[in-house]
Amino acid sequence: MATLQFREALREAMTEEMERDDDIFLIGEEVAEYDGAYKVSKGMLDQFGHDRVIDSPISELGFAGLGIGAAMNGLRPIVEFMTFNFSFVAFDQVINNAPNMRYMSGGQFEVPIVFRGPNGAAGQLGATHSNSTEALYSNFPGLKVVSPSIPDDGKGLLKTAIRDDDPVVFLESELMYGLKDEVSEADDYTIPIGEARVAREGEDVTIVAHSKSYHIAMDAAEQLEAKGYEAEVIDPRTIKPLDMETIVESVVKTNRLVVIDESNPFASVASEVTHQVQDRAFDYLDAPILRVTAPDTPAPYAPNLMDAYMPGADETVDKCLRVLYAQ
Amino acid sequence: MAADTSAPDPDSGSNGSLHEGPGLPDDFPHAARLEQAGVTSLEHLREVESLEELTGIGPAYANDIERALEELGESEGGGTTSTGETTEKRSSPLSSNGASEDSAEGPATHQSIDIPEGPIKETLSFETYPADRYKHDELGFEADEVLDLLSNMLLQRRFENRCRQMYQRQKISGFLHLYIGQEAVSTGSVNAINLGDDSIITAYRDHGMGLAMGMDPEACMAELFGKATGCSKGKGGSMHFFDAERKMMGGHAIVGAHLPLGAGIAFAEKFKGTDNVCLCFFGDGAMHQGAFREACNLAGIYELPIVFVCENNQYAMGTAVDRAFSKPDLYKHGYNFDFPCSLASGMDVFSVNQAVRDHVETYARQDQPSMLEVRTYRYQGHSITDPAEYRAEGELDQRQSEDAINRLQDYILTHDLATEADIEEIDEEAKQRVKNAIDAANDAPFPDESALYDDVYTQEDYPFIA
Ligand SMILES: Cc1ncc(C[n+]2csc(CCOP(=O)(O)OP(=O)(O)O)c2C)c(N)n1
Numbered sequence: 063m064a065t066l067q068f069r070e071a072l073r074e075a076m077t078e079e080m081e082r083d084d085d086i087f088l089i090g091e092e093v094a095e096y097d098g099a100y101k102v103s104k105g106m107l108d109q110f111g112h113d114r115v116i117d118s119p120i121s122e123l124g125f126a127g128l129g130i131g132a133a134m135n136g137l138r139p140i141v142e143f144m145t146f147n148f149s150f151v152a153f154d155q156v157i158n159n160a161p162n163m164r165y166m167s168g169g170q171f172e173v174p175i176v177f178r179g180p181n182g183a184a185g186q187l188g189a190t191h192s193n194s195t196e197a198l199y200s201n202f203p204g205l206k207v208v209s210p211s212i213p214d215d216g217k218g219l220l221k222t223a224i225r226d227d228d229p230v231v232f233l234e235s236e237l238m239y240g241l242k243d244e245v246s247e248a249d250d251y252t253i254p255i256g257e258a259r260v261a262r263e264g265e266d267v268t269i270v271a272h273s274k275s276y277h278i279a280m281d282a283a284e285q286l287e288a289k290g291y292e293a294e295v296i297d298p299r300t301i302k303p304l305d306m307e308t309i310v311e312s313v314v315k316t317n318r319l320v321v322i323d324e325s326n327p328f329a330s331v332a333s334e335v336t337h338q339v340q341d342r343a344f345d346y347l348d349a350p351i352l353r354v355t356a357p358d359t360p361a362p363y364a365p366n367l368m369d370a371y372m373p374g375a376d377e378t379v380d381k382c383l384r385v386l387y388a389q
Numbered sequence: 390m391a392a393d394t395s396a397p398d399p400d401s402g403s404n405g406s407l408h409e410g411p412g413l414p415d416d417f418p419h420a421a422r423l424e425q426a427g428v429t430s431l432e433h434l435r436e437v438e439s440l441e442e443l444t445g446i447g448p449a450y451a452n453d454i455e456r457a458l459e460e461l462g463e464s465e466g467g468g469t470t471s472t473g474e475t476t477e478k479r480s481s482p483l484s485s486n487g488a489s490e491d492s493a494e495g496p497a498t499h500q501s502i503d504i505p506e507g508p509i510k511e512t513l514s515f516e517t518y519p520a521d522r523y524k525h526d527e528l529g530f531e532a533d534e535v536l537d538l539l540s541n542m543l544l545q546r547r548f549e550n551r552c553r554q555m556y557q558r559q560k561i562s563g564f565l566h567l568y569i570g571q572e573a574v575s576t577g578s579v580n581a582i583n584l585g586d587d588s589i590i591t592a593y594r595d596h597g598m599g600l601a602m603g604m605d606p607e608a609c610m611a612e613l614f615g616k617a618t619g620c621s622k623g624k625g626g627s628m629h630f631f632d633a634e635r636k637m638m639g640g641h642a643i644v645g646a647h648l649p650l651g652a653g654i655a656f657a658e659k660f661k662g663t664d665n666v667c668l669c670f671f672g673d674g675a676m677h678q679g680a681f682r683e684a685c686n687l688a689g690i691y692e693l694p695i696v697f698v699c700e701n702n703q704y705a706m707g708t709a710v711d712r713a714f715s716k717p718d719l720y721k722h723g724y725n726f727d728f729p730c731s732l733a734s735g736m737d738v739f740s741v742n743q744a745v746r747d748h749v750e751t752y753a754r755q756d757q758p759s760m761l762e763v764r765t766y767r768y769q770g771h772s773i774t775d776p777a778e779y780r781a782e783g784e785l786d787q788r789q790s791e792d793a794i795n796r797l798q799d800y801i802l803t804h805d806l807a808t809e810a811d812i813e814e815i816d817e818e819a820k821q822r823v824k825n826a827i828d829a830a831n832d833a834p835f836p837d838e839s840a841l842y843d844d845v846y847t848q849e850d851y852p853f854i855a
């Protein structure tokens with residue numbers, strides 16, 4: 063095990079894969095000369111040169127599409143969005159070209175591409191720069207959506223995403239890039255897409271949370287422990303495909319579920335988990351499923367408003383106590 | 390910035406350019422004033438030392454005149470020449486052999502903020518490929534190859550005529566956009582590339598291109614019928630023909646969205662160090678999309694082996710091209726990216742062929758992206774359900790009188806390459822192939838219902854949400 067920042071773990075994943083396979087290249091705004099807007103690709107230009115670490119102008123639609131075309135013609139691009147807020151100007155490429163090509167061509171053309179970059183709110187950036195896109199991209203068949211919460215998962219899953227023959231949306235977080243944690247040094251360390259991680263075992267209540275929300279869940283679980291309740295925390299890691307087996311298994315054991323998802327609530331990952339659990343484990347539920355999400359408003363700027371906007375551990379504890387009928 | 394052009398206005402009927410010869414050309418700027426001032430020929434004009442001192446010619450007029458004279462000097466030769474940059478374009482950071490070196494130029498800006506004395510002048514010229522200019526033997530076509538071109542164009546025409554009928558019989562559903570009238574563009578282009586190595590990507594009006602590339606008419610018709618034997622296994626339909634083997638990279642139905650894909654396809658060729666190029670076709674309507682600009686700019690900075698071919702068939706649905714463009718000379722739009730740009734007739738397969746060859750060999754294979762506007766016309770409505778009432782009276786007849794298939798047939802007869810009976814036989818063959826395609830499509834099965842779930846992901850047992 064090595065102790066790495068999240069950004070370093072992601073860089074290791076890309077670097078190892080690019081060393082292994084010459085068809086992989088990285089393209090995006092400021093990824094080369096500037097070392098990455100968030101320094102994820104720091105030093106990669108020096109190692110791989112201008113043919114494989116490629117600065118693009120501010121042209122998300124253009125370079126996302128260029129990546130897809132290159133993928134159709136035999137390469138394996140990694141496309142970095144400076145943040146996923148800017149993927150919206152490339153939306154058509156990501157949702158209409160990348161995931162449909164295999165299907166529409168009767169399996170003749172595959173699009174092995176990774177769209178990666180930070181997703182979700184990152185402090186007081188205002189509404190345009192605080193969008194959560196996981197539910198959105200998960201809505202389109204043909205895309206896979208990955209959203210890790212810890213550096214080790216970041217490395218293992220990004221390597222897998224790069225090797226995947228289908229388009230993968232890989233969601234990171236500005237606020238977690240500096241997060242330091244143990245990362246496996248195993249040779250060729252990969253984690254399968256579509257497998258949740260049971261981060262903490264418990265009998266009383268299940269908390270499902272991905273990305274930054276996972277850390278809130280762990281915090282809440284500690285507070286609950288102090289109150290005498292054992293929460294089971296599940297990080298799905300992959301939003302699509304979603305590992306419902308693991309989630310349902312846990313709910314069958316705890317009979318109670320709270321989902322944290324920092325997205326806006328309507329048609330969110332939290333709603334999807336809620337639907338699927340009632341569908342598969344209705345008889346095992348002892349309480350309604352509760353969600354902890356952003357409110358159905360754009361993200362604000364003022365510090366107090368932003369605090370109110372983001373899901374937090376206190377709110378999570380509160381909702382857990384409610385499904386435990388302990389309040 | 391003032392940019393003048395000596396390119397002819399192709400719609401004006403005259404060639405519009407500035408003639409050398411006795412007297413001043415009629416359209417020479419301020420000709421009347423110059424003549425009043427006693428300047429009666431270009432030769433004379435060139436000898437005048439100070440234009441401003443001529444009676445009736447102020448500094449502004451003098452400027453126009455100087456520019457026109459400069460243009461005359463440079464109007465020889467094709468491509469785009471420009472002389473007015475304040476900053477030179479950087480060479481692409483990408484090598485063409487996958488072994489990039491440190492860019493000598495470094496990341497810092499080389500642009501000056503010292504503004505030069507103006508006005509900055511530019512001289513542009515654009516190559517043209519009018520109809521009836523090219524002979525088959527000059528293009529290297531043997532007589533039998535000319536007949537192949539005819540056969541290829543007739544196959545498209547006969548195929549699509551029957552498509553119309555099959556739609557009426559409800560064998561074909563969905564959107565059906567016919568290419569009738571534009572066949573010289575596909576055939577001329579495909580015969581200018583190395584089929585199987587070079588790739589083609591186009592929009593949804595794609596039947597003609599597919600057939601021109603040698604796609605099996607049976608697989609094409611079956612696709613339109615939604616059959617399992619279709620070129621996209623019945624999952625794409627009319628707008629989404631694909632053929633990986635021929636590097637037919639698809640019909641694409643979101644207007645403009647495939648232009649960046651074209652850039653990416655070309656990028657991959659450069660990355661792999663091949664000599665292959667990509668022809669990226671799109672309609673006049675697609676040029677309004679930001680994707681056009683983004684794809685051109687990326688192709689320009691990365692120096693990609695691509696030709697952007699605008700098939701200007703005069704309409705985007707019901708919107709006439711000159712209603713929708715601030716600058717309706719579409720070939721000039723590529724100039725914004727410093728591309729060589731040309732204009733070709735799409736009503737003569739030889740003109741298209743020569744133009745595409747030039748763009749492929751002179752530019753794309755040298756990693757220089759370029760733009761070619763091909764002027765053509767679609768005879769049918771935008772899609773099968775469009776009666777095309779927006780056309781002017783007589784417009785269709787007039788354009789059809791330029792028909793590329795008739796033109797080629799006349800050419801074949803006047804050059805004694807074949808007899809009328811031979812042509813008749815070629816046409817019969819085309820009709821027979823289409824008939825066979827229809828029969829086969831009729832007999833073919835629809836996809837198995839389980840095919841709904843095939844090819845969404847690579848992994849066959851991908852966990853679907855039921
Ligand atoms: C993004 C988008 N907007 C609108 C449409 C609907 N549409 C389909 S074809 C078309 C006209 C395109 O004209 P042009 O590019 O000139 O091609 P042509 O049909 O003449 O071959 C329109 C508006 C679409 N398919 N995609």
Ligand SMILES: [Mg+2]
Nearest residue numbers: 672673704705
């Ligand atoms: Mg058009």
